[in-house]
């Protein structure tokens with residue numbers, strides 16, 4: 842890391858702090874030549890994951906969107922936000938491991954449903970009703986009956 846004051850090419854790290862939320866590490870460095878201190882920010886480059894929708898459109902995978910969908914399904918259920926975030930982490934992790942760059946929205950939705958089915962049946966039905974776009978009450982009832 843080049844010193845912004847004298848241009849010397851070597852410095853030592855005197856303090857290092859990771860911001861858990863943003864994933865950014867802030868480093869305080871000291872120039873080995875002039876002794877002045879400066880700050881650098883470091884972040885791991887994320888490999889983009891693309892979601893292919895039913896109509897063939899592509900959009901970047903959004904953690905926020907997935908989390909919001911899950912939280913909507915969990916409204917007034919006995920599952921807290923932390924658990925919901927953990928579900929998102931698990932799903933994102935498994936998708937990145939198995940698919941690397943692209944995943945269909947069906948695969949993504951199916952994974953959420955699988956997890957919700959295990960932890961909360963009501964949330965499962967809510968998510969399914971949005972995701973599977975039940976066409977009528979009958980279809981919805983069928984899905985309910987499968988669960989009961």
Ligand SMILES: [Zn+2]
Pocket residue numbers: 844845846847848849872873874875876877
């Ligand atoms: Zn310097």
